[in-house]
Amino acid sequence: MQYQSFLIKYAEIGTKGKNRYMFEDALIKQIRYALRDVDGEFTVTKESGRIYVKAEGEYDYDDTIEALKRVFGIADICPMVQIEDKDFENVKKQVVSYVEQVYPDRHLTFKVVSRRGDKQYPISSEQMNRDLGEAVLMAFPEMKVDVHDPDVLLRVEVRQKVNIFSLIIPGPGGMPVGTNGRAMLLLSGGIDSPVAGYMIAKRGVKIDAVYFHAPPYTSDRAKQKVVDLANLVARYAGPMDLHVVNFTDIQLYIYDKCPHEELTIIMRRYMMRIAQTIAERTGSIGLITGESIGQVASQTLQSLAATNEVCTMPVFRPVIGFDKQEIVDVSEKIGTYETSIQPYEDCCTIFVAKHPVTKPNIHVIRSSERHLEEKIDEMVKTALETTEVIHCEG
Ligand code: ATP
Ligand code: MG
Helix, strand or coil: CCCCEEEEEECHHHHCHHHHHHHHHHHHHHHHHHCCCCCCEEEEEEECCEEEEEEECCCCHHHHHHHHCCCCCEEEEEEEEEECCCCHHHHHHHHHHHHHHHCCCCCCEEEEEEEECCCCCCCCHHHHHHHHHHHHHHHCCCCEECCCCCCEEEEEEECCCEEEECCCEECCCCECCCCCCEEEEECCCCCHHHHHHHHHHHECCEEEEEEEECCCCCCHHHHHHHHHHHHHHHHHHCCEEEEEEECHHHHHHHHHHCCHHHHHHHHHHHHHHHHHHHHHHHCCCCEECCCCCCCCHHHCHHHHHHHHCCCCCCEECCCCCCCHHHHHHHHHHHCCHHHHCCCCCCCCCCCCCCCCCCCCCHHHHHHHHHHHCCCHHHHHHHHHHCCEEEEECC
């Protein structure tokens, strides 16, 4: 059975009142983007509050479904048969042929649910349910009607054309990217930050990313891993710019001037400051991290407060209350896990102290940072000037 059309159902956008068209248009744009690399030609249209994807000629069904399953804002994907000849005898014939092709094993219960969007249509939905049900029973006596809990809910909608569908493939939910502003993801090579980026993008936020690289302490391979992760996240979140900041000098300077047990906190504060500056310059209005309370010393409540103190932008931490396993589950689902666990060092781990502070005192941290006064502004400026931007298309 080759379906030529898909009905795209969306959930939350439906509640947006008079801005609804904006959400629908954003969804259409994201669907077109997702299908750009799929074999086949597609038209995506909106007809009276419904979005349809139509394949023109031959296309790759599995790839199409895979691509649509990555478009935030889609609640359900319904492969359907769409017919233009609305004559009821023809509709009956097509419904029977649909059942024949989609359900080769016909030991099933079913129910027909008809809807008449076209109020001029001469047959009521009640009548259609009865007549279509009867036609199916006549053609396939082994099938049975069950109006309460049918195996197959056969939907027939009469609109400008007639839509016949029964399969429902769940989409990812959320809202279309581009409908909720822009934010900057601090993307490391770990498990958590790609998941954090995915979760915020799912709410309709367009994201870019920043990675702090410390060559030669962190290798080219470690950097490539982050590029790979950005591309994996971009499969859902759309194209993004990955800003690669050379962090080596700043890190060595902090190592040289500050107590080692405070190194991670101070380093994280500089990461946030730099990320915020890049965000401001590129139109983002929030930061995103993969922090989760208590996971490591730098993520106790006190450490998070100390890191957060340098930010004026809101910092979104979508996995803050997740256990590690819950984060791993999402990363497996979205396909970043295998890449995240590749064993390449990251810049947070190369200079770690044996006993990092777990309850940093903000006044102590600030006074330690004063030891950096001589050169740090210049170093931050250089880091910003030498930042490399890599465009990741997914
Ligand atoms: P992840 O799994 O995301 O690496 P983590 O558990 O290793 O997180 P940390 O290393 O403490 O935790 O980092 C906390 C957060 O800080 C990360 O989720 C990420 O958002 C950000 N971060 C850490 N290191 C870097 C880096 N080198 N470049 C960009 N962001 C970073
Ligand atoms: Mg990490």
